Amino acid sequence: MTVSVPTFELYAFWRTAATYRVRVALGLKGLQAREINIDLDAGEQRSPAYLKLNPLAGLPTLIQAGNPPMTQSLAILEFLEELQPTPALLPGDLYGRARVRSLANMLAADTHPLITPRVRKYLASAADFDDAAWRAWQQHWFGTGLSAVESRLVSEAATGRFCHGDQPGMADICLASVMAVMRVFNIEVPDIPMIERIVQRCQQLPAFAAAAPLLQHGAPAA
Ligand SMILES: N[C@@H](CCC(=O)N[C@@H](CS)C(=O)NCC(=O)O)C(=O)O
Known part of the structure; x- marks a missing residue:
């Protein structure tokens, strides 16, 4: 063996x-x-x-x-x-790769970093953010990022069963990552049905399912 x-x-x-x-x-x-x-x-x-x-x-x-x-x-x-x-995590054509990288960056570079622990720590100490203010902040920035991604996924012809065509790739990974952490923090963003459908499809794939936060070492029991 x-x-x-x-x-x-x-x-x-x-x-x-x-x-x-x-x-x-x-x-x-x-x-x-x-x-x-x-x-x-x-x-x-x-x-x-x-x-x-x-x-x-x-x-x-x-x-x-x-x-x-x-x-x-x-x-x-x-x-x-x-x-x-x-x-492949990226499509074979130049314009497709630019689109996937752009969607990925909307999520991983322009949305996710705003809700990291270092930002929370700074806002709590420099701007007296309490739990409610932090929650409103998370809601705002998750909502802003995901609504913009939803509008692109709905309006752009390259969207398929996944963010780009019918195979999961880099944009889907970034999308599912933001949705996964949002769930950990119990934040809901309304009116993103296309995103929800795509993320559901991702979660049916073993690599996405195995990465679920609650399955990882150190996660709380529930
Ligand atoms: N742009 C970086 C972000 C890295 C990052 O901020 N990671 C978060 C967890 S998702 C972190 O470790 N934060 C620590 C902190 O904010 O103190 C990447 O995509 O790797």
Whole structure:
């Protein structure tokens, strides 16, 4: 019997959207990683040891044995795409790739970073944000990002069963990651039926299902 040994180490925490993206991409490409838990609630991302790997104190960091650490989930997805081109996370044509990267960035670069622990910490200390103000902030920025993505998915001809055509790719991974973390925080965004349908289809695929936050090491029991 051959036992496959993971060649990657993934610095991770159960509920993070950016780590979810890497978990799904690894899963789709049939790659495995040994996870090292960094507890965001305990501030472990700001420890001197972790800052050496990831100076912006963000998860994830991916390390392939013997190589320098890789940070930024979208850069990691691009790396995995080049390392293991099938199944493809990006379409074969230039304009399709630009569209998928654009949708992915709307979610991973313009929506998700606004609701990270470091932003919450700053707002609580510099602007006296309490739980209600933070919730309103999350609702606003998740709503803004997802409504804009919904309008594109509904109006653009390249949308199929997934964000681009009929195969899941980088935009779907980013979309599902934002929806997954929104559920963890019990935030609902109304009037995004196309997104909900696409994310449901994603969740039926093993790589997405296995990345669900509540299935990860350290997640609460319910
Ligand atoms: N743009 C980065 C975002 C990284 C990031 O902010 N990750 C969050 C978790 S999803 C984090 O570790 N935050 C720590 C903090 O805000 O203190 C990526 O996509 O990898």
